[in-house]
Amino acid sequence: MEKLNAVLSGELMKAFESAGYDASYGKVTVSNRPDLCEYQCNGAMAAAKAYHKAPFMIADDVVAALKDSDVFSDVQVVKPGFINLKVKETFVASCLNREAQDPKLGCDDLGKGRKMIIDYGGPNVAKPLHVGHLRSAIIGESLKRIGRFAGYDVAGDVHLGDWGLQMGLIIAELRHRKPDLIYFDDTYTGEYPEDAPFTIGELEEIYPAASAKSKVDEAFAEEAHDATAMLQQGKRGYRAIWNHILNVSVADLKKNYQFLNVTFDLWKKESDAQPYIPDMIQMLKDKGLAYESNGALVVDVKEETDTKEVPPCIIVKSDGATLYSTTDLATLVEREKLFAPDYVLYVVDKRQEMHFRQVFRTARKADIVRPETKLGFLGFGTMNGKDGKPFKTRDGGVMRLEVLIREITEAVYEKIKENRTVSEEEAMDTARIVALSAIKYGDLSNQASKDYVFDVDRFTSFEGDTGPYILYTIVRIKSIIHKYEDSAEAKEVSAAGVCAARSDGEKALQLLLTRFGETVEAAFTETAPHKLCAYIYDVSNAFNKFYHETRILAEEDEAVKAGYISLLALTRKVLEISIDLLGFEAPERM
Ligand code: ARG
Numbered sequence: 001m002e003k004l005n006a007v008l009s010g011e012l013m014k015a016f017e018s019a020g021y022d023a024s025y026g027k028v029t030v031s032n033r034p035d036l037c038e039y040q041c042n043g044a045m046a047a048a049k050a051y052h053k054a055p056f057m058i059a060d061d062v063v064a065a066l067k068d069s070d071v072f073s074d075v076q077v078v079k080p081g082f083i084n085l086k087v088k089e090t091f092v093a094s095c096l097n098r099e100a101q102d103p104k105l106g107c108d109d110l111g112k113g114r115k116m117i118i119d120y121g122g123p124n125v126a127k128p129l130h131v132g133h134l135r136s137a138i139i140g141e142s143l144k145r146i147g148r149f150a151g152y153d154v155a156g157d158v159h160l161g162d163w164g165l166q167m168g169l170i171i172a173e174l175r176h177r178k179p180d181l182i183y184f185d186d187t188y189t190g191e192y193p194e195d196a197p198f199t200i201g202e203l204e205e206i207y208p209a210a211s212a213k214s215k216v217d218e219a220f221a222e223e224a225h226d227a228t229a230m231l232q233q234g235k236r237g238y239r240a241i242w243n244h245i246l247n248v249s250v251a252d253l254k255k256n257y258q259f260l261n262v263t264f265d266l267w268k269k270e271s272d273a274q275p276y277i278p279d280m281i282q283m284l285k286d287k288g289l290a291y292e293s294n295g296a297l298v299v300d301v302k303e304e305t306d307t308k309e310v311p312p313c314i315i316v317k318s319d320g321a322t323l324y325s326t327t328d329l330a331t332l333v334e335r336e337k338l339f340a341p342d343y344v345l346y347v348v349d350k351r352q353e354m355h356f357r358q359v360f361r362t363a364r365k366a367d368i369v370r371p372e373t374k375l376g377f378l379g380f381g382t383m384n385g386k387d388g389k390p391f392k393t394r395d396g397g398v399m400r401l402e403v404l405i406r407e408i409t410e411a412v413y414e415k416i417k418e419n420r421t422v423s424e425e426e427a428m429d430t431a432r433i434v435a436l437s438a439i440k441y442g443d444l445s446n447q448a449s450k451d452y453v454f455d456v457d458r459f460t461s462f463e464g465d466t467g468p469y470i471l472y473t474i475v476r477i478k479s480i481i482h483k484y485e486d487s488a489e490a491k492e493v494s495a496a497g498v499c500a501a502r503s504d505g506e507k508a509l510q511l512l513l514t515r516f517g518e519t520v521e522a523a524f525t526e527t528a529p530h531k532l533c534a535y536i537y538d539v540s541n542a543f544n545k546f547y548h549e550t551r552i553l554a555e556e557d558e559a560v561k562a563g564y565i566s567l568l569a570l571t572r573k574v575l576e577i578s579i580d581l582l583g584f585e586a587p588e589r590m
Helices: 004-018 043-051 055-065 089-101 131-149 165-177 200-216 218-233 236-259 270-286 324-338 350-365 401-417 424-444 467-486 488-493 504-513 516-525 529-549 558-582
Strands: 028-030 039-041 072-078 082-087 115-119 153-157 290-293 296-299 313-316 343-349 374-380
Touching: 004 028, 004 039, 004 043, 004 055, 004 082, 004 089, 043 055, 043 082, 055 072, 055 082, 082 089, 089 504, 089 558, 115 131, 131 153, 131 343, 131 374, 131 401, 131 424, 131 516, 131 529, 131 558, 165 200, 165 218, 165 236, 200 218, 200 236, 218 236, 236 401, 270 290, 270 296, 270 313, 270 324, 313 324, 313 350, 324 350, 343 350, 350 374, 401 424, 424 467, 424 529, 424 558, 467 529, 467 558, 504 529, 504 558, 516 529, 516 558, 529 558
Parallel strands: 115 153, 115 343, 343 374
Antiparallel strands: 028 039, 039 082, 072 082, 290 296, 296 313
């Protein structure tokens, strides 16, 4: 659907042209002085240089050509040559009514026929999900939903970390604790038991214990190393333990992701990529890309334009082991084979930026991906506590995701229980929904690459730039619409449509609503969900201002009232779709 901005630019371009200037000067942008005008065109200033003419003379010519426009209600030239624009109320209303008919509310099908994989979540098996994984899950989930809305065929892949030393550590530790387990009996040839010899609770205790031990006990570190190697070579008993670890972990991860309203289409693992490695290494050698350097096999990836050193991508270490980068390259080989995606986007901690630069460059040099395939990396910053240091529990430990969610839910419950008129059960459900909005909006409203401070008090506030404020606005709109629907007049004028705005506040809201489509498109192409957050905050503010200034249900003119209700319905739809794209929902009441 053509955006209002584009329509306005079209009008100005025609005017520039008919006044004898190049049409390209007619670009219109949203005004940065909303007190003076709604849109502006600065083209006369640029044209002045080309035509050796004073900018205001050019602007005057253009404005004269706009005289009969049925789009603008006011056009002013402001020295030195700005063209300030206001749009006709009837025109804005007709745009909105067209938008309301479109299921995508004016968002284009950017990804039509294009396949995308988003690699996010990235938890490591057997290690508890902690807040470090929270950001990847939240941001990735949002981009997946936004991508789908923008027409891409998107698959979210959790890309489990199941192939590292952590597996060997657990196996070695388990061997010390329970040496009699059948998995450690090399003479055993029968079937292994179906049930795991540990629970998730035990598993999560074993890993940190083993990891700490390996740092002080060299012999143990060696055992863990050997166990990892034997597992990777396929030792039966170790494979069986590894399978147990995987199953127990995945069940727990799914439960946690469910709390977060995060779902994955693919539960692929690092280990799935391993079978592709030998052929890939051979190919890298055959193409003359991989060469030996200090006993390791590496690929040069630096480029002339680099301002920072980009070290070679290591494919095989001098001890023969493959690495994280080898696995990521092989995963691209696998993805190309299984899905042939047009776009692969990674949502990972920004400290891994260099790793992905090396992997992407190697993949391109070796034609592991097609030249037209887009490889994207969205690196996110750290979630800090109020002390400015990475978020921890009160006693300084790593905060488990479950605990964090529970604490925030309780904080919200305390707030809503004071004036609650609903059942205990409904209040708890509402608290959960609101808490999730607090966590997700608190994260997504910051530019992803920046570090941010996780401030429970601020995030759970019902006022200001927060998730609960957005939900509160939606609940308010729903309640007005319900009241209207219950009244007698409702039936006669249900399909009224938005009317020409009758106040500045109403017009400001209407103009904002015309920008939904372009905002979602920008959030996707710039991988910037924070732009959608900023937008719904503006919409919520504009709505609440309109609400306080306007007698909506008390309006006597039924046609005007019905027009208001149509405007509310569209506002509600814009906000509800937006929060769904951000990954949360609104309660019925709050
Ligand atoms: N498991 C990794 C970590 O915790 C993140 C995985 C990111 N995805 C990838 N394809 N490398 O750091």
